[in-house]
Structure formats: structure tokens, C-alpha cells
Amino acid sequence: MKTSKILMILAVASLLFACVKNKNGAPAQTQAESAFNMIKVSEVIQGGSYTYISATENGIAKWIAVSKQEVNPGEVLYYYDALPMENFHSKEIDKTFDVIYFVNKISKTPGTEQPAMSGGMPSSHQGKVAVSDAEVEITKPEGELSISDVYANKADYSSKEFEIRGVVVKVNEQVMGKNWVHIQDGTGNGGNFDLTITTQADVKVGEEVTFKGKLTLEKDFGAGYFYDVIMEDGTLVNKQVAEI
Template identity: 40%
Template sequence: MNMRFFAVMMMGVVLMTSCVKKKKEAVQPLDTSAGSEMVHAVAVKKALQANAYTYLLVSEGDQDYWIAVDKMEPEVGGTYFFADAMEMKEFKSNDLDTIFASVFFVQKLSTTKDASTMSMKNPHGTAPGRQSVDQDESISVAPAEGGITIASLFENKADYSGKDVIVSGKVVKVNNGIMGRNWVHIQDGTNADGSYDLTLTTDAEVAVGDVVTMQGTVALDKDFGAGYFYDVIVESATVK
């Protein structure tokens, strides 16, 4: 009788433990053996909406896998196209309280098979030194006390390499929780020969539209792998 009671209790503990474990989405990884330039045609099977991203369970041939794109309203059952993508393994979405065994971050999903518009060589910019967002010419943010403009940073980047700087600007794009940090793009209205958008990595949470002053360390020619290359980036930034 005691042994039976113990067995029932142990089964209850197992069930309770399984209930509180975070959901984990496990799927077969994407076959990229054909090369990074191939165009993937996928059918959407399921969509999960988070704050900044839409996570899509898609099928391609006999494979099912997850991709993440900037927030959108996809057509479930619809067909979309993308070129190469960046895989993140064991990626946790705090918004969904879900761990994806594998998810591919896609910069642009298209309804047409035009590979030339879907490059993901740099998830935060189409090439080193180029911005992934257009310049907002309505932005005009003056430097904070002791701070510099974005144009000054780009124009004199060698002088600032490895040094702490203070920059102010309006947040125009945010990618949270990538590689264990948040990626913030700011603009202040200045422009140095086409360089107007500055990326900072931070643990702080900011939103698009916020006007912020941040301090961090300048790094040059930073290559994080998976297409994350920056000629200028401010790392470990904090909001002042």
C-alpha cells in the first residue's frame, strides 16, 4: 500500500515538473548544403506573434522549421521566398516564453522569387558600412554634455577606437535578445558621407521612437560571425 502511494506521488511530481518546464519547439534544421545564395520557397503552417518578431513554422519540401522575421501579418498557407538566413540554436524568446531548438532569422520575406532583394549578408545592414534603415531627415538630436555626434564618430573612428563615447539619438530600430544582447540603431540627424545610422549593443531595453543618450566602447571592423560585421559599433552601452 505504501509503495503504491509512493508511486502515485512520484508520478505527480513528474507531471508537475513537466508542466512548469518552458515549452521547447524542436524541428529538423534547415538544409543549407546547396549554398547560401539559394532561394528558399516556404509555405507558412503556423505564426506566433511577439513584440518585435513574427515566428513562422514553415515547410519546405519534406522539412518543417522555424523562421523569424520583422513583425508582419502572414497568410497561413501562403508561399513566401527568402535567400540565406542566420540560424540561432537554443534561442529563447522571452515574449513567448519559448525556447526554439533552431530558428532562422530572415531579414526580408518576399512573395516573389527575386533573390536580389533578399540578401542577408548582414542582418543589420546590407553590407559593411551600409544601413538597414533609411535616414529619417526629420530627426535632429543635439549631443549630450561630453558627447559627440554620429557623424563625428564615423569621420574620426580611428581616434575613438577602444574608447568610451557618449552618443545621443532617436531609436529607429531594435533587435532584442540576439546573441545574448540587444541591438539598437540610433540616428541624430548628422551624416558622414552616407553613414548616419549607429548600432549599439546593450542589456538595456529601449523602444523605437525613444530619444536616448548612451555610453559605450567603440569597436572597429567587428565581426561577430553569421554576417554580423560592423565597421563601427558601440558595445556594452548603458543608458545615461
């Protein structure tokens, strides 16, 4: 009985809060809504992987990049957070931006909570998922290093160079001047089965690749992009079409 009364009180309080008006008679924004940034689109350039948006925010013109999607001039859009890049050159549209802001998600309405860090920018493994969710599985001979081994002994691999083989499941091209490659081999440790590698090498989803490098631990790129483990500036040793 007490639980049902508490739920009833919370529901009524939620309705009352939603009806609060500001001085102009418009519904007041919640704290989460006010955290979102509002832009008005003036120009759109579609690239191969990204949509480049020229917009105004609080009267200031700026460029924003997001994973490729339909956006139209004149639309009012919202985003939560952004990662600014100075003197960024986009190869896919052959344009250099003095400053461009990479955002994870845009929407036509302000959200009520911070969106998950995924989409346009390279995703980070902050959550834990089951190894069974891995998209690929490849056969490795006994003694060959696996992604499970890497995560289980990450401190060791941050101090020595190693080679790791896997299948490319995702690529974010030319973000912060690098390609961000996600590989899997069907193994994992502690819920981590996807290894992120930054590189200048060009690879495609579905290719079986071998990279060489060292791990960087607890890497914080800002704007919520935190990696427990990442191989930075990896060297491509070999690639071929995967046989899964």
C-alpha cells in the same frame, strides 16, 4: 545605332532565356531564383515585433523569424538568406527554440536578385546616404561628442570608452540575445549618420538616450550582416523623451 542593336539583342536573349523549359516542361529557374529557399508554412505565432513561422523546407521542419507581418498556414514562401540562432529564447512569446532562423524578407514568389539586408534583422550601413536623410536633429553644446565625430575618428573610439547622446530611431529587440538600438543626432560623416548599439537596456523609438561603450570596427556577424562601426554591449547612462 550600334547601341540600339545591342539593346534589341539583349531583349531577345532575355525573352528566349525566360522561355527555357526543364525536362518536366516547367520553366527553368534562373541562377538567382534557385538561390532562394522555399518553405511551406505549417504554423504561425505572432509576437510583438516578429512573426514566428514553423515550416518545412525540403522535407525538414524548421522555425523561421521575420519582422512582423501577415503569414498564413499552408502558404508557400521564399527567402534568400538566414542567420541561425541556437537555444534562442523569445521573451515576447516566451518560447525557447533549439534552432531558429532569422530572415530579412519573405515573399510569395522567388526574386530575381538578393534582397537588401533590412527588415527583421538589424540593418547594417553598407551604403552611403546623405546626412540630410537623417530622421532627427538635436542641439548639442560645443564640445559634446557627435555621431559625426565618432565616424570621423572611429579608430580612436575603438580603443577608449566614450559616451554618445542621440535619439532612438529604431529598435530590434532580443536578436541574438541583445537589443539592437539605432540612434541619430542629425550629424554624419562620409554618408554615415546612424550609430548601431547592442545593449541589454530597454529603450523606445523617440527617446533621447546616452550610451557608454567602445566601438567595434569591421564586425561581421555572418549572413551578410557587416558593420563598419558598431558599439557592442553599450551601457545606458540616461534616457528621456526627446525634444526634437
